[in-house]
Amino acid sequence: MRYLMLSKNYVTIKELFLGFLNVDDTSEKGLSDITLEELKSRSLEIDDMRGQGYDNGANMKGKHQGVQKRFLDINPREFYTPRGCHSLSLTLCDMAKNNVKAWSLKSLCQTQWESRVESVKAIKLQLVDVREALLQVGEKDNDAAIASEATSLAKKELGDFEFLVSTVIWYQVLNHVNIASKKLQSNDMHLDNAITE
Template identity: 50%
Template sequence: MSFIIRSVDISATPINVTEYFLKFLKVDDTSGKGLFEVILDEIKCIGLDIDNLRGQGYDNGSNMKGKHQGVQKRLLDINPRSFYTPCGCHNLNLVLCDMVNSCTKAISFFGVVQRIYSLFSSSTKRWKILKDSVPSLTLKSLS
């Protein structure tokens, strides 16, 4: 799991918001409780005061955003000022996926792209031919 913090410096003019990627965290238990414990341990390890937390943002997984047993609920129980906001990028990705899946031309196009990916990725020899023939192209699987 990636661990990113965003800080707000209100002493600067204009107010300065900075985001820092800190590290990847090893997670064995992906339940809301397991993820919460990993996050809480990391917050304590880097010396941050949980009472200064004012927001939390995650993907749309129920283990993260769950209102009853998710990470956001568990953090809110400790600090009710740590408001949860769903990740905008994940929301946009969900909207785009739904939009693409409702258009027959888009379904057909991405189906062809997926088949091309499957053809080339199933053989290192074919993958090399692709990379040599079109060096500026990066082909990735649909997800």
């Protein structure tokens, strides 16, 4: 939470981490209700607020039904700003989607960075074994389509210089994102450390 500390000669912007909330209902209504209850329990008036910021999830940022819309219905001066961390996540997802070679091997889930980095790591560290396995499938599989696709992947994709460089770069990027993501999700994370991460 950000607030202004007013004194006689100057105004200071302060930040305060209020804590984590247990949530059972992640719908727009459930999230806004629990947030409003928390604010009320701390004697914080929603009419005094001038801003709100969330990740880019539809249930949070939705203009028509999201939490931001519910709060704006109560207080139209509470402007919404998307959070940068989730925007980074979406940017990385878009980068991966636009890299055909990254998607030709395994579809990657939208938020699980650990599964992404492990997929790329397996290929990066065992490239020769993966190529050999694909060649064997190409030679021995009874399904012509599977055999053809396996041979094509082994010869064209895994031997391609662009693919090899992309694998190394993606592993470095995803590994750093995964480490930061785990730290940011830890129960003892403080706002100042989160900003550094």
